[in-house]
Amino acid sequence: MTVPLTIRSGGVTDRGLRRETNEDALIVTDTMCAVADGMGGHEAGEVASALCVSTLGGSDLFSLDDFRDYAIVEPAPGSDVARFRATIDRQLKLDPDVPNEALEAVHRVRSVLWEADQAIQAQCGTRAGTTVTGAWLVEIAGTWLWLVFNVGDSRTYQLVGPPVGEPPTAETGPVGVTQLTVDHSEVQYLVSIGQLTPAQALVHPRRNVITRALGTGQIWEPDVIVVPAVPGQRLLMCSDGLTGELSPAHIARVLHSVPHPKEAADVLVQAALRTGGRDNVTLVVADVLRADDPHANTTSIPRIR
Numbered sequence: 634m635t636v637p638l639t640i641r642s643g644g645v646t647d648r649g650l651r652r653e654t655n656e657d658a659l660i661v662t663d664t665m666c667a668v669a670d671g672m673g674g675h676e677a678g679e680v681a682s683a684l685c686v687s688t689l690g691g692s693d694l695f696s697l698d699d700f701r702d703y704a705i706v707e708p709a710p711g712s713d714v715a716r717f718r719a720t721i722d723r724q725l726k727l728d729p730d731v732p733n734e735a736l737e738a739v740h741r742v743r744s745v746l747w748e749a750d751q752a753i754q755a756q757c758g759t760r761a762g763t764t765v766t767g768a769w770l771v772e773i774a775g776t777w778l779w780l781v782f783n784v785g786d787s788r789t790y791q792l793v794g795p796p797v798g799e800p801p802t803a804e805t806g807p808v809g810v811t812q813l814t815v816d817h818s819e820v821q822y823l824v825s826i827g828q829l830t831p832a833q834a835l836v837h838p839r840r841n842v843i844t845r846a847l848g849t850g851q852i853w854e855p856d857v858i859v860v861p862a863v864p865g866q867r868l869l870m871c872s873d874g875l876t877g878e879l880s881p882a883h884i885a886r887v888l889h890s891v892p893h894p895k896e897a898a899d900v901l902v903q904a905a906l907r908t909g910g911r912d913n914v915t916l917v918v919a920d921v922l923r924a925d926d927p928h929a930n931t932t933s934i935p936r937i938r
Contacts, residue, residue, distance in 0.1 A: 637924035638777045638862055640770055642666050643895025644917035645902050649874060650910035654679055657872050657915035660686035665695040666917040667767025670787050670872040677761035681753045681848050685763045688749040694741050695769055701737055705744045731859045732774035739857045742782050746855050753848025762846035766814055766870050770862055777862040783814040784855045785843045788876060792867040792888045810885040813858060817845035866921040874912035878905040894918035
């Protein structure tokens with residue numbers, strides 16, 4: 634019998650030290666967490682990110698007993714979106730650890746993000762857009778999984794190494810983070826084809842130019858990856874206001890050393906502000922717990938500044 638799992642999470646968003654408004658937004662529910670980073674100026678970015686997370690938070694998909702009861706919106710046969718999704722489906726089917734039923738869940742996540750894209754365009758035209766990254770904890774065919782999604786350059790990381798608070802050993806290896814998402818950005822493309830190194834990408838003048846976003850009327854198709862979920866796992870979802878200020882090593886040290894996810898989120902935001910706070914900073918830290926764990930169901934409401 635599968636042991637039920639749940640999320641304990643904490644989030645925080647801060648406008649930073651140099652921005653007049655906060656165009657970031659976040660959502661935390663019992664099964665799903667996400668961070669959005671709006672763009673467009675004149676408050677349009679703020680509207681786009683808010684519409685994105687409100688669409689995610691209001692979707693029945695993440696609260697239904699059976700996710701297949703959610704009515705999916707299918708792309709037109711032969712469209713670019715349909716061909717793209719067929720490629721992703723083939724990749725998922727090649728992974729022996731991913732149940733075939735996970736494909737149905739992936740399609741539904743894309744459908745919710747399509748709803749967010751349409752909501753932003755309806756209210757803002759194509760004058761605004763937003764990145765988004767998030768993760769949904771769901772049981773599929775007796776296996777607990779994270780469905781991690783992203784559009785743009787907001788990122789999801791997984792803490793690796795020893796359990797939170799425990800010292801590294803030969804078996805666990807050192808403390809670190811693994812980036813689960815791939816940025817949809819110009820510099821990431823240049824890195825992927827070998828024209829830039831990751832170090833060069835960090836200081837490239839076009840490092841903030843993204844190639845996919847929701848609400849712009851351009852390419853928005855999300856990446857969705859499937860990751861096994863186990864008790865003790867810790868994920869981080871964040872806007873680039875965090876990763877632009879802190880190194881992965883620094884992020885990993887905080888995630889490993891601070892037990893409660895809300896406290897870890899607060900420590901990371903304060904560190905980003907101390908190193909410059911040049912952008913809005915938003916993040917969610919999410920832990921996987923057994924449902925009978927006494928620390929379960931203690932998700933924290935974010936502090937907003």
